[in-house]
Amino acid sequence: MTDALEPTDLQDKYIVPGLERGLRLLGEFSRNERTLSAAELARRLQVPRSTVFRLLTTLEMMGFVERTDGGREFRLGMAVLRLGFDYLASLELTELGRPLLDRLRDEVNYPCNLVVRDGRSIVYVAKSVAPTPFASSVNVGTRLPAHATVLGRVLLEDLTLAELRDLYPEPQLEVFSESTPKTVEALFDMVQRDRQRGYVLQEGFFETSISTIAAPVRDRSAKVVAALGTTIPASRIDPERLHGMVEQVRSAAGELSRLLDYRPSEGGAVVNL
Template identity: 85%
Template sequence: MTTESPPEDAQDKYIVPGLERGLRLLGEFSSRERTLSAAELARRLKVPRSTVFRLLATLEMMGFVERTDGGREFRLGMAVLRLGFDYLASLELTELGRPLLDRLRDEIHYPCNLVVRDGRSIVYVAKSVSPRPFASTVNVGTRLPAHATVLGRVLLEDLSLDELRALYPESRLEVFSESTPRTVEELYDMVQRDRERGYVLQEGFFEASISTIAAPVRDRTGKVVAALGATIPASRIEPDQLDNMVEMVRGAAAELSRLLDYRPPEPPRPFGLG
């Protein structure tokens, strides 16, 4: 006795056209075409541009796509990753970053992490655990508030004050420790100082007695796409080791940025030379 598949027209009655179009739209993005415009998506899907705008609005609201290039184009959002963390392992960022995390861990002997931002949260996408006893509650996939964490501050560096206000429209930010900024303006001033410094080192910002060193990872466009950091019991940091550890973290972040094709802008040449 054989089981036959239902005829094609019988299968069609179970198809949800909007869902099908949304999934087809997501499938148009690739490693070669990371950004696409609504007009280009409408052409490829052979549907009216108004339909594509509705699909994009829905997917953007759910975090599956996000705007880029001043809102004219779209790219995949972090919600795509939440469909399954097996996909995380295949990302260029984590593939390139994991060996660097392992090397940094071996150099400083403390846990090292790589995180990205998803809206108002940071998401841990890779970690390297130290053999030293160290109580850590974070795993790949752990989400923490961006504004209240050192790694999150790094990931907010590129945002303007208006963009931060759009992300945090409330008048007072949720407080997690004495160090948490209370307002968007206070947060903006803090992350701009971090940006000028090029790294963050702070004790007890999110958890008491825990110090974090973090530095930005940038892609070929210069955008901060991840934060690379080390987590250390504050009482164990020797002052004479701090500078060396900071430079190691910054070096690992800079190396990952280079692997992502980031090229720092060249300093201006002195006037009259050349």
């Protein structure tokens, strides 16, 4: 019988020493010390200089550090900046979007969500739950297929047919309901109609008992970076409320886009990058 591992023992068991050293090395750079030599890094990390050279070579190959001063010193590379910018962008999106979701939820009295695309999936990054008996089956972090969901269709609007074919090389798409497009060409035609309309309203698209209204969120480059929408626990939406709810969703998405510094081109047309 073996004793259970203590939390610190478990932590030590799964630590990757090389990765730990690489991250510690990156952490030595700061605003006041933007460049450091391999010798100085070896002294600070208390590891052999040969180990530091291997770490630096790996990090340089991946763009996390770059040589300066004729190759004698190193500084942080663009890959570190990209990681930071991506983090700040995601933080900005969710932090700005959450109060808008809460306001939209209060207006429509249904759950509201903000999602982004990760390859062929959508990922829920923020949600606002309405005080109704309807319990949403999704949480922050939930992943669903982009091509088979209303919110996913919004996130595919910027892709060309060639880009969609690269994303979905298979001849037949996986079908989740009678409404799921079965080919890339059918998906492309669908999302282009969505794009022209400026929003998506679909009754029972992914699940027969659920309807969704969604609109795109764009950033300063005019690219769709998120989809904002409300989920309605009914296969059909009350026609008397329909127009108002669509406009409320579009208004919330438009306001979040403006907060992300999106400015429509002249005439209100969306820039197709």
